[in-house]
Amino acid sequence: MFEAVGFLAMKLGVIPSDFSYAGLKDKKAVTYQAMVVRKVTPERLKNIEKEIEKKRMNVFNIRSIDDSLRLGQLKGNHFDIVIRNLKNQINDSANLKDRILEAIENVKNKGFVNYYGPQRFGMGRKVHTDQIGLALLKSEMVEAVKLFLTPEDLDDPVNRAKKYFLQTEDAKGTLSLMPEFKVRERALLESLHRFGMTEEGCIQAWFSFPHSMRIFYVHAYSSKIWNEAVSYRLGTYGSRVVEGDLVCLGEDVDDEHFPNNKVHLVTEEEESANTYAIHQVVLPVLGYNIQYPKNKVGQWYQEILSRDGLQTCRFKVPTLKLNVPGCYRQILKCPHNVSYQLKEERDTDVKMEGSHIDEATLSLLISFDLDASCYATVCLREIMKHDF
DSSP states (O other), rough: HHHHHHHHHHHHHHOOGGGSSOOOOOOOSOOOOEETTTTTOOOHHHHHHHHHHHHTTTOSSOOOSSOOOOOSSSSEEEEEEEEEEEEOOTEEEEEEHHHHHHHHHHHHHOOOOOOOGGGGOOSOSSHHHHHHHHHTTOOHHHHHHHHHOOOOOOOSSHHHHHHHHHHHHHHHHHHSSSSSTOHHHHHHHHHHHHHOSSSSHHHHHHTOOOOHHHHHHHHHHHHHHHHHHHHHHHHHHHHOOTTEEEOOOOOSSOOOOOGGEEEEOOOOOHHOOOSSOGGGGGESSSSSSSOOSSHOOOOHHHHHHHHOOOOOSSSSSSGGGGGOOOEEEEEEOOOOEEEEEEEEEEEEOOOOGOOOEEEEEEEEEEEEETTOOOHHHHHHHHTTTTTO
């Protein structure tokens, strides 16, 4: 998505931060979303439609509007997914079709643990986005740049360029090696070439990213801690709602941005009376404007902040104009408007001596809606009982 924004910005003569959008889209998918770009007329966008199509993108429904978009300003996402070559798990003797329908109905009715998906943290093996976010929260600007430019153990132009940079800190030389399509890396390197690899130079380099990108790394760290917190909460108390839990009192909460006055601390009496259900329980996503559970989970949060050197963190990084108020996230979510269809697809393989054998493979077409900030990968993992 950032590549697409970088390309459009270059063609329109604006900068990436002139674009606004309500959410980030998956890299490995056919996606569409609303975007707003400042300082550009509909005519100018229409004039570059042919060039956009060469990049396998389409821009449609072009019109003038009054306001920019904000991250989080969406109700949710719709997914159409095909899962091919379905097979039973090893040692599962159940009928495959029955098992698939059972798994889907289970998630429809009971929901899934609302983890942030793996794409939140990047697919790199050496450095994940949450590590960069932690460095930014600790105002370790040089370290954050080095983490961003840490290579994977792959011999390709991008990783060779990164390796050269870490060995030499030669931003200009690295730029000549970095492929054109790596928009963010090149923007950072251009800024480092101009300002140097000092603390101040690295602060300036982070400003080569739009605000939504800078805050993304900090959110990645908060998301990782939330994932660990929900695992700890369910491992400690299971599906019981216990004293000291936080519950959301709002009806039909479909995003994370409900105010503190909608969050209630469960009392001993309410635990005894089973007043609340597990789907009402929320956990805080780290920030300066949240309260913590008043039970073992709250203690766990404090220990984690201490472990990561954030005991005194105010969740503000003034040098990068980042303020992270935090929010609350439901620990369970259900998909909406689920529909599915099983299809048998026949593959004809040519065997030795020219004999043919037809082998039917099962595919699942599944469609569903998820509330904002929920992950289809996580929902699918719960249905399939399988990591991606």
